[in-house]
Amino acid sequence: MDVEATEPNTEAWSDITPDAARRLVIAAVEAFAERGYHATTTRDIAGRAGMSPAALYIHYKTKEQLLYQISSVGHQRSLALLRQAAESGGTPADRLGTAVRSFVRWHAEYHTTGRVVQYELGALGPEHHTEIVELRRRSEAVMRSIIEDGVRSGDFDVLDVSGTTLAVLSLCIDVARWFNPAGRRTPDEIGELYADLVLRMVRPV
């Protein structure tokens, strides 16, 4: 996979303690993004974090636990951003614009994490997979509720609410695939552009 640059900062992982566990998560994101989950060993990850395999084992018993931790933090953060937008007040258009802007910005800034989270979903164990799918359902429900609010108030005209919700989330998530920090658009600029495009998708004729 094409990893142009590592994440600009480690804000996404600031809640993970102790320090050693956080360093391991950051190393795992980089390793999974570069070589894929299945081609990465816990030894590779420990090495990148400047630790021994035994030291890794203190914090994570398996490689899957690391992937689950990454996926869980990423999905919880996404859900929190969408909830914040849904509760931000203003018209449905204001809230939809805010949701798209912050969701896009996150997927641009944390594009390496976003790729790992999206591409390696199938490598999670069954219980972890179920838990992550539930977080995704909740994010979808929050986005859908904003669109439904706009349809109810007459601000939006949408033929297929669940299909449009899916498309809006998909459009935002795919930013993680193509975003290039050396490219000509900043995360904020893409967020603005996408908020406009999504509001066009739902506006009445």
Next chain:
Amino acid sequence: MDVEATEPNTEAWSDITPDAARRLVIAAVEAFAERGYHATTTRDIAGRAGMSPAALYIHYKTKEQLLYQISSVGHQRSLALLRQAAESGGTPADRLGTAVRSFVRWHAEYHTTGRVVQYELGALGPEHHTEIVELRRRSEAVMRSIIEDGVRSGDFDVLDVSGTTLAVLSLCIDVARWFNPAGRRTPDEIGELYADLVLRMVRPV
């Protein structure tokens, strides 16, 4: 990675001859989708195709050549579909709708191939990478030309033509990530929904 089902048929690879080379390509797509490029060996691929590593070597000298063949066929097919839509006549809206419908349908039907092509772009050798990037630039240019036609004729109202082109392609490509053949929408239905959403993105107020 989550591979719900193998491709419904092998139409995408019908131009690859002889038979043995085609079988190897199909086996490689499945193996790369399941385990990632870096975790797959040419021995795995030969085994899946019911062939010996020596027999594989007659057709493909390296694993990267297989990835290149997959990526090349996929990108050429995408470009051909978009060109066909651009030359299909009718209004710019007709052509944009046709482009989105056929591009979406391809990414839904060949979602396993689509994932491999998109996720493993960074694993191509430098020359092959340059060639594939050029094919992507051409696809982008064809989609942009349809949107520009509509802006010129006054049928479309678009603030940022290149940004909108990028968003439209991204929306269609990401279908390969989330499409599930057991899900409730068919490739045709998603194509219809997306054509409507994209035409909404570009319509004048």
